[in-house]
Amino acid sequence: MATEIRVPSLGESVTEAQVGEIYKKVGDTVAKDESLLELETDKAAQELPSPVSGTIAEIAVETGDEVEIDTLLMTIDEGDGSSQTDKDEDKGSAAASADSEPGKAHDEGQSGGKADEGKGGRLIEVNTPSAGESVSEADVGEIYVKVGDTVKADDPLLELETDKAAQEVPAPVSGVVREIVVSEGDTVAPGDLLVKIEEGAQSSSSASGSDEAADYGGGQAIHGESGTTASRDERHDGEMDGAGRDPAPAAKKLMAENDLTKSEISGSGKDGQILKGDVLAAIERGKDESSSPAPKKESKPAPKRPQSAPDDAEREERVKMSRLRQTIAKRLKGAQDTAAMLTTFNEVDMTAVMELRKKYKDLFEKKHGVKLGFMGFFSKAVCHALEEIPAVNAEIDGTDIIYKHFAHIGVAVGTDRGLVVPVVRNADQMTIAEIEKEIGRLGRAARDGDLTMADMQGGTFTISNGGVYGSLMSTPILNSPQSGILGMHKIQERPMVVGGQIVVRPMMYLALSYDHRIVDGKEAVTFLVRVKESLEDPERLVLDL
Template sequence: MAIEDIVIPQMGESVAEGTVGTWLKAVGEAVAQDEPIVEIETDKVAMEVPSPFAGVLKEQLVAEGDTVEIGALIARVDTEGSASAAPKAETPAPEAESAPSPAPQSKTATEPAASAPAQTEAPASLMPMSPAVRRIVDDYNLDPSSVTGTGKDGRLTKADVLAAIESGKARTLSAPANAAAAPVDTGPREERVKMTRLRKTLAQRLKDAQNTAAMLTTYNEVDMTAVMQAREKYKDLFAKKHSIKLGFMSFFTKACCLALREVPAVNAMIDGEEIVYHNYANIGVAVSAPNGLVVPVLRDAQDMSFAGTELAIANFGKKARDGKLTIAEMQGGTFTISNGGIFGSLMSSPILNAPQSAILGMHKIQDRPVAINGQIEIRPMMYLALSYDHRIIDGREAVTFLVRVKEALEDPTRLLLDM
């Protein structure tokens, strides 16, 4: 027997401890090298801790919900052990095979035998699942048999389920036919759930931003006709050449980079008694993750192409869903873009992402009547909201920034001519 210790790895210079989330491997289960065994939640991100060794998980030394420091011992792996026998869904098969087969004297006698193989196939819903996989399956009400498992013995992994959801291959379970007649168990009238470390930290920082900054929001609206026409015209060529869809975020990112260069105060921050002006644009892109909102950063976005921007954002979205965003990828932002429109928001006032001094809120595109050259026309319009710290950004600068973003989006040629 060779026992190896597993400790919490270094997760960033500013991270000293984390909270144990979900154990992905049970004691006695086989573990491959670099296979995730537990989720750890820090102040900034939830991430999976892989096993540096292949073997069998011998001990879990911390429980879900425990607070652990970086470098703390959390588990032990037996690198020479073998996995304990787990109950498999195929167990009915030996019983069916051991039963004496009746002589094929009649058609009715052979029918049960013909259907026997179908009975021995294990339903996917009975296959063992890790807590993380079971949570996703239950949350989305998925039919496990619609997902192809790539784990040991065909088990479903977290990546399998998320990939099936993203590709649209995962089916949802339909309600029973007599569900309407059956009494509905709504469960308890109240439920108390402990806040995750990430949620507590997020709440504290948002409140700190509200208490510290002199926050104000200014609004404008943009006619999205030109952007939508450009996307429609070039979407197929763009996808064929770059293997990524042409979305709205690349247009908004480029427009913001141009406006930030013209109005540098919007890209600045207060540090003590000094104002720090950034001569680069590190654009934070707010994305939704299972454990809350996270803001990965497009570094030097002013130098990125449309394709590079779309590829980076798509990669951030996938990492956020998989819980694989690193702390380094969420640090160093100078300005943030939040797209509430994907959830149907028509207008909102986004809150600052401290220590940044401004954040742009995008919203739902909605057809509205507008006056164009003295005529009433129906145009796809979007409200824009810029929340900013009035201690460093004046109203004139905030309005100018929004107007420059509006002009660039309504005439995308400006993005190409750098105007």
């Protein structure tokens, strides 16, 4: 029976997509849930899995084609689509079993890779994926594998950095890495060849468990079979033992290069996972300690400084900016050059919100499974103010003003890669609990490097919380093409006059930067006053006042 593969629904307001990479060709066998091709929309790129196992009978589109929802993409003749792959894997398993017999592993290990050829299948090319609209190239970041490594399907092979974000390229099949055609720092375009994998193959070192254990330097992610993994762990004195997740691949490589173990590093990722930034921080701490002068054993006159001090150039370090950092710089400078930016300030008494949090935080967390923070209150207060002052939620497009009758609130998050702004979509229709949950999810994804293009597109207004770093006041820069950004700051106890009496209150300065081309001063000040009123009297948020 033939099964037609058509363009699925792509989400709210998305009516068409562009065909990206096509992973199969006519005659190829596929297994259920195996990726067939990639579809790119103005929101994100997504892979389309096969709903059945079978053989590709027809491919009705080509890379680059514009397709609408329900357009025919492929036809699959149902059957045992994974049979060839299974046969290859069965052969590999049989060969592996043979290798485990006495003498065979050693003989084949000396045969110059013949065992790999016998176990393997076709060479699969791993190309640079499309990274979304307007992204035409990327830089090769960390490479997690080396030639000869055994990988499983979906294991990360390397990292690509674009001007939008960093993403890992997974292995499309299980097998052995036969060729790596790029190096760290190379610039590649969508479709460029990155790696070749021999499908279904197993490295001779995986079978013997000796060569790889002897040569292992820790500069790769652990993707081998359980025996290989165990030998690697033993070589690192139990580094992978204990609770918590394994370090991220980039962190693991850096740890091995600098002879660091998990016990020497505090992980800041999900479940305590060690990230690359954690390793860099540990290395920096080590440099500081090693550079500290040793205590003097006896008091002697300090030696005279050499006549010729090192040149400043010798003490400089030149590092290429990542594409994400280049984009941040370009966008921020572009906002200054384009918009007529102006900032207005106010201050808010946080007493009511803090007392509300204190009173209900335990009950809130018990019911909703998330802590009650400040961002939920601020996001709701902003949504209420945007309804009254729609110009702050608008953007300029040529000679037109586009008013957004919805609130997609961007939340600026600082990461070790730079500033990212994931978006809480339709925040105006969410409860405080729902907003807190979504902000928590986006924050974890940002720290773990798992944000998608869809997570960071479509924002209409941005909130930046410099207070978490101790900032008392700032003038935030617009996130183009948005027309407003709210800056939160440190809560500081200050003497205030209330009812003719001087009292100590927890105060926060608020800053609203806005585009004066479409937002008048009266509107900006009114917007900020409405935010202040909602936070000083949180019941207004509940009563929609």
